[in-house]
Amino acid sequence: MYPPIQRKDGTARRDDLWTTTPIGGTEIHVSCQYIYHLCICSLHTLSFLSSLLLGSELVDLSSKNRPLIYPAMSTTSPPTPPADVSAGTEACFPPGYKPFHPEEHGLDSGFRCKVPQEALLKLLAGLEPHRPGETGDQGTDFGQLTPNNTSAGPRLGIGMDSCVVPLRHGGLSLVQTTDFFYPLVDDPYMMGRIACANVLSDLYAMGITECDNMLMLLSVSQKMSEQDRERVMPLMIRGFRDAAEEGGTSVTGGQTVVNPWIIIGGVASVVCQPNEFIMPDSAVPGDVLVLTKPLGTQVAVNAHQWLDQPERWNKIKLVVSKEEVEQAYQEAMFSMATLNRTAAGLMHRFQAHAATDVTGFGLLGHARNLATMQRAEVAFVIHNLPIIAKMAAISKAYGNIFNLLGGTSSETSGGLLVSLPREQAARFCAEVKGQGSGGGAWIIGIVEKGERGARIIDKPRIIEVQPRGTAAANQENSSSTSPALGDTLS
Secondary structure (H helix, E strand, O other), rough: OOOOEEEOOOOOOOOOEEEEEEOOOOOOOHHHHHHHHHHHHHHOOEHHHHHHHHOOEEEEOHHHHHOEOOOOOOOOOOOOOOOOOOOOOOOOOOOOOOOHHHHHHHOOOOOOOOOOOOOOHHHEEEEEEEOOOOOOOOOOOOOOOEEEEEOOEEEEEOEOOOOOEEOOOOOEEEEEEEEEEEOOOOOOHHHHHHHHHEEEEEEOOOOOOOOOEEEEEEEEOOOHHHHHHHHHHHHHHHHHHHHHHHHOOOEEEEEEEOOOOOEEEEEEEEEEHHHHOOOOOOOOOOEEEEEEOOOOOHHHHHHHHHHOOOHHHHHHHOOHHHHHHHHHHHHHHHHHOOOHHHHHHHHHHHHOOEEOOOOOOOHHHHHHHHHHHHOOEEEEEEEEEEEOOHHHHHHHOOOOOOOOOOOOOOOOOOOEEEEEEEEHHHHHHHHHOOOOOOOEEEEEEEEEOOOOEEEEEEEEEEEEEOOOOHHHHHHHHHHHOOOOOHHHEE
């Protein structure tokens, strides 16, 4: 039995494994005790994902007489959405895609998923093992580790997006990453795509464009009804699978558990030659910082939830319309589901020196983490913030609880933050946009001599990124030209 969880009033219960703090309707604080329970849950293995996809029954091992029938994709296909494709929704939406409406799938109209905010930084401290004979700082604080150089090749451990492990044979390296989170958008198909894109993004931040294998990690909520499971989970699996195929890889297995919450993520692995990846440690003074997706996804997701919460909507309705919130939400969902693969390939062509992807720690958090990894004594200075239109205004109107302009607002499956030579930056941005990956790229800052830190200037320039498919976005695209570097950093 699990040890009891104490309520705030001192009474004990065993099923209330977390407490939701309604700050922006999204924050969930998870204690070490809760994470312990999550680990215990993972020991109750239900089946490998491969068995699930072949049509096996998914059994809740906590109850011998209560099987949970999980319809396999090979035997029960989810309903095909009717055609309703909006202009500008090209890259990640399949033919016939229509925004998800719960009632069309036999679910309650109020069916929603909640957004947790990850706070796991300190839990990773001290995991990096000491390896006698290797050079490099084996510090004990997360984000304070530098790459190690070994006779077999470069090694990268805890602290960055992916691990790089030299293999015993032939000068090859294993590059591997894992990531998972809780659902944050209403559409389960798109949530699956976002989860997969988020996992692959860690490889893309290393300049890797090919993935040899993916596993999917899936937690099915025991609090969902059987009907909810039968409608929602196959759509989520299909989204994950489709995004993997778009990335040139496939899902060959994984693990599935029953848990109080839906969780989705995966593992991405690739075996590389040294010229196939870019170590994130070579930024030099004079480099330029580029970001390949707009900020503000957390704000957009929350604002969309607030449409049904009058007490919160009333705080922002003077600065944004409901239509603008819907457009921003669709833009955020599209952006999160878009792969960073195009930018990863261009990192080689334009001689990128270092990169990371912007996710749970926000732009500034990941910039600081990347700065600590640099061999040269540098600092990252951010001048521009490309933000989904109206999200900066919403953040200010709601008391700046997201700290969007401060750079610590969480992003999910965000863009790549790339340090590359100044003379290459404008062409890199133009190529990212020109290759039609569905994204953009903006010059946001510079690399200068410093003490391996990062900062945002006091009054950064806000670049309002219009949701694609809108009249404003179409006008912007038709009239846009690549600005001079000095203009972008003014």
